[in-house]
Amino acid sequence: MIDHIDYRLAFILPNSRQLLGQQVSETIDLPVVSTSMWRRPAEQLTTQIEEQWKIKSIVLDVIAGAGGDAPPCAVVEVRSPDWNFERDGFRTVDVSIIANNSLSEGQRSEIQLLLSGSSHNEKIFSRIGWIEEAQDWIRSSVTDHEVIFNGEIHHLNASGTFCLLRLGTQSGPAYWIKGVGAPNAHEFDVTNYLAKHCPQFLPPVIAVRKDWNAWIMEEFGSSLHHSKSLEDFKRAVHQLANLQKQLAGVPEALRAAGCADHRLTTLRSHIDEIVDYLDGAMRQQTSTKAKPVSSSRLDVVRTILHDACCSLEGLHIPDSLMHNDISPGSILGNGFECVFTDWCEAYVGNPFITFEQLCVHVHRKTDQPELWVRELRNIYKSCWMDMLTELQIDRAFRLSSLVSVFSYLYGRGDWIQSARRNEPTFMSYSRSLARHMDRIADRPEVIEAICLPHHA
Numbered sequence: 001m002i003d004h005i006d007y008r009l010a011f012i013l014p015n016s017r018q019l020l021g022q023q024v025s026e027t028i029d030l031p032v033v034s035t036s037m038w039r040r041p042a043e044q045l046t047t048q049i050e051e052q053w054k055i056k057s058i059v060l061d062v063i064a065g066a067g068g069d070a071p072p073c074a075v076v077e078v079r080s081p082d083w084n085f086e087r088d089g090f091r092t093v094d095v096s097i098i099a100n101n102s103l104s105e106g107q108r109s110e111i112q113l114l115l116s117g118s119s120h121n122e123k124i125f126s127r128i129g130w131i132e133e134a135q136d137w138i139r140s141s142v143t144d145h146e147v148i149f150n151g152e153i154h155h156l157n158a159s160g161t162f163c164l165l166r167l168g169t170q171s172g173p174a175y176w177i178k179g180v181g182a183p184n185a186h187e188f189d190v191t192n193y194l195a196k197h198c199p200q201f202l203p204p205v206i207a208v209r210k211d212w213n214a215w216i217m218e219e220f221g222s223s224l225h226h227s228k229s230l231e232d233f234k235r236a237v238h239q240l241a242n243l244q245k246q247l248a249g250v251p252e253a254l255r256a257a258g259c260a261d262h263r264l265t266t267l268r269s270h271i272d273e274i275v276d277y278l279d280g281a282m283r284q285q286t287s288t289k290a291k292p293v294s295s296s297r298l299d300v301v302r303t304i305l306h307d308a309c310c311s312l313e314g315l316h317i318p319d320s321l322m323h324n325d326i327s328p329g330s331i332l333g334n335g336f337e338c339v340f341t342d343w344c345e346a347y348v349g350n351p352f353i354t355f356e357q358l359c360v361h362v363h364r365k366t367d368q369p370e371l372w373v374r375e376l377r378n379i380y381k382s383c384w385m386d387m388l389t390e391l392q393i394d395r396a397f398r399l400s401s402l403v404s405v406f407s408y409l410y411g412r413g414d415w416i417q418s419a420r421r422n423e424p425t426f427m428s429y430s431r432s433l434a435r436h437m438d439r440i441a442d443r444p445e446v447i448e449a450i451c452l453p454h455h456a
Contacts, residue, residue, distance in 0.1 A: 006034050007045060010074065011057075012114075013078055014079075019092065019095055023089070030098060032071065035048075045074050057077060058153060061110075061123065061158070062159060066106055077128060137207065161181025164179075173218045177215075178217065198246055201242075224236065224329075237376045240358070247321045260411075263349050271309070282434065305402065305441075308402050308446065309403060312396060320350075322350075323346060324346075324354070328365065350396070381393050398448070401440050402440045405440065
C-alpha cells in the first residue's frame, strides 16, 4: 500500500512575483519532498521546508498532475524576506523553462495564472500576498489591543478555497484563520450561526468575511487530543449537554443555518438502501482478515436498526445540534472551560448520538475505559434530568449506541449516489462500520431497550 505522496515545490517570492528553480545538469527543475498520506499535507510541507531551507512559508495551492500520473505541485509563498535562496541553489526563472518532467502543461498554466494574478477569483487563498490582507483584517477587527505579529505561521490546511492557519503574535493570543469552500462551504454558515447564538461554546470568533467564506478565531487553550485528564472530559461533556439543551427544539433554525438533517425519520428512510449497499460491499470483500457479514445477518441488523430508530423516536427527546465528527481533537480546553470547533459535520437530530460517538473515542483513549465512560454518562445524564426522565435517558443511552454508528456512516448522505461508494477504501471503511453495527445489534441491552414499551 502506498503511504506517501511526493510533491514538487514551486517557490514564489511574493514581492517580485518570481518563481524559483534549481539548476540540475542542463535543466531547471523544481525540488521534491515526500509526505505521509495520513497527515495534513500543508502542515508537513511547511515543516519540511523550514527544516531543510530554514524559511517560513505558506502553501497557496496544490495543483494535481496530468491524469494523476505526474506528482502534484505545491505552490509555496516564501514568507522569509531575507532568504539567501541563491546560496541554497535556487535562482529566479520563467515558468516556461521548467523541465517537462517537473511540471505538466496544466500545472505550468496554473502557475503562470497565479503569478500574473489572473487565477480564479474564487480561489482566495491562492492569491500571492493574501496573508497581508488577512493580517490587516485581524488588526482592524481586534479593538481592545494592538496586534503585532511575530512571524510565526502554522499552516495546517491549504488550497485555493480552503485554509486553516495560525498566526503568532508578540503579546496576547494567537489568531486562527479558517476558510472553507465546496463541498464544505456550509461550515461558514453553521459557525456564524453558533457564534451569534451560543458564543460561549466556541473559540472566540473575532470576525467573519462572507466574500472569503472565512472567519477569525482567537486561540483558546489546546485540544484534548493529548489530554489524559478525566476532568477535562467531564467539563467537555457538561458543556456539550448545555449546548445541546440551549438549542433543543429549534431544528428548522439549525437546518436553515446549514446543519444536515439526521432526525430519526430521515435516518430511518435511508436504512434499507444503505444496508443493501453494505450487502453488496460485503460480497466484494477480498481480504480474509475479517469474515464478511452474511446477507441474512445484515437483514437482522436492518430490522434492529429500524426498531431502534422507532424506539428512540418514541422517547420524544427534542432534536438538537449534533457534532457528527466529534473527537478529542475538536474539543479545546484551557483547564477551566471547554469549547467545540470543526463544525463541518453539524447535524440536527437526537443529541444522545453525539454523546455516544464521543464515548467511542474516550473508550480508546484510556486504560480505564469503563470507568471513564460511566463517569461521563453520569455527567451527561445529570445535565438532562431537568428536561427528561431517568427512564428516557437510560433507554436513550442503550438505543443510541447502534443508531450512532449508522448516523456516522450516513454522514451527509452525498456519497450514496456518487462514485465514492465504489472506491475500495470507502467500501472497506463501510464494511468495518457494518461489522461494528452487527456486534452492537447482538447486545442484550439493545434488544431489551427496543422491546420495552415507550412509556417504560
